Amino acid sequence: MDEHPPAAETPERTAFYKKIAERNLAPLWSVLGDLVTPEPKSPCVPHYWNYEEAKAFLLEAGGLISAKEAERRVLIFENPGMPGESKITTSLYAGLQLVLPGEVAPAHRHSQSALRFVLDGSGAHTAVDGERTLMEVGDFVITPPWAWHDHGNTSDEPMIWLDGLDIPMVSFYDASFAEMHPNDEQDVTRKHGDSPARYGANMAPIDHRPSGAASPIFNYPYTRTREALETMRAQDEWDPCHGLKMRYINPNDGGYAMPTIATFMQLLPKGFAAAAYRSTDACVYAVVEGSGQSTVDGQTFTWGPKDVFVVPSWKWVTHTPAEDAVLFSFSDRVAQEKLGLWREDRGNA
Ligand code: 1HN
Secondary structure, eight states, X not given: OTTSOOOOOOHHHHHHHHHHHTTTOOOGGGTHHHHSOSSOOOSOOOEEEOHHHHHHHHHHHHTTOOHHXXXXXXXXXXXXXXXTSOOSSSSOEEEEEEEOTTOEEEEEEESSXXXXXXXXXXXXXXXXXXXXXXXXXXXXXXXXXXXXXXXXXXXXXXEEEEEEEXXXXXXXXXXXXXXXXXXXXXXXXXXXXXXXHHHSSSOOOTTOOOOSSSOSOOEEOHHHHHHHHHHHHTTOOOXXXXXXXXXXXXXXTSSBSXXXXXXXXXXXXXXXXXXXXXXXXXXXXXXXXXXXXXXXXXXXXXXXXTOEEEEOTTOOEEEEESSSEEEEEEESHHHHHHTTOOOEEOTTO
16 A cells, blocks of 8 residues: 555565565565555546547448358447457447448357447347347447347438447456357247336336346336426426536346446536546446537546546546536446445545
């Protein structure tokens, strides 16, 4: 711990360290300060990606490789502090996925949980465990761990979404399994709209026994999310740091919708000057509506619709919308809460 000075090197100590290293032993006192820091210390840095620029590259990739050949045609959002690691934060992966008209991204399943946040296009589908859902801009769609999933686009426009996965977390636990489905598309065994009817109408079948760690609602449509925010704003109860911020919940238990990734949607009204905030969950933001600025650890990002930016753990963030703005975000907060690790600092607010 940094209050404690590091042990001085002496010839005897150096010789001792060398000797024990041959037996795969090491002195804790040489590394303790780096292992247990008084505050979070992360390689993750604040960063912003302009959507139009990333989209142009993604469409270019569309001319280079098909969704089928790529399995998933995705450009990874790489945190500049961790190049080559396929991480947007220390614990999370994010990417931008393109499915062109007529394409299928073939069915597979894996231990990793995935979220899709729809940015562009209308009417492409994803299938999860035998049920298809149509995707519209602003929809938040879940692929639970080990669920078969494939994507198809029978519309006439490119479909682009933000993927968020817990890949680094699963790697940390060495718990990754994956397999391809024998067919490009899994059989559709349930009618379109089945799960929203069954679990998304504030009811559940009387003998429903929750199974699996994720919400049985696998598409949270933006129309309903937006309406909730718009209706609630009339009450004028603004959180000084967040404006009006909601979390997506699992109707089985009221917890977060996914077991490892927490997801949120917030409204920041025009003229709102958010108070500085920090928390231990590094957070990925995707702008849905409006424009504005966010200052993260002293760096100011100017954002508009569909732009993506990342706020590392324990770095101060302040949001300043230039007009009414709606922000989707996700983080590992749900995992940190389960592990008793999560903390926030609301500054003076
Ligand atoms: C995956 O399965 C998808 O299903 C997207 O769309 C991105 C990144 C790494 C591993 C699996 C998808 C992925 C992924």
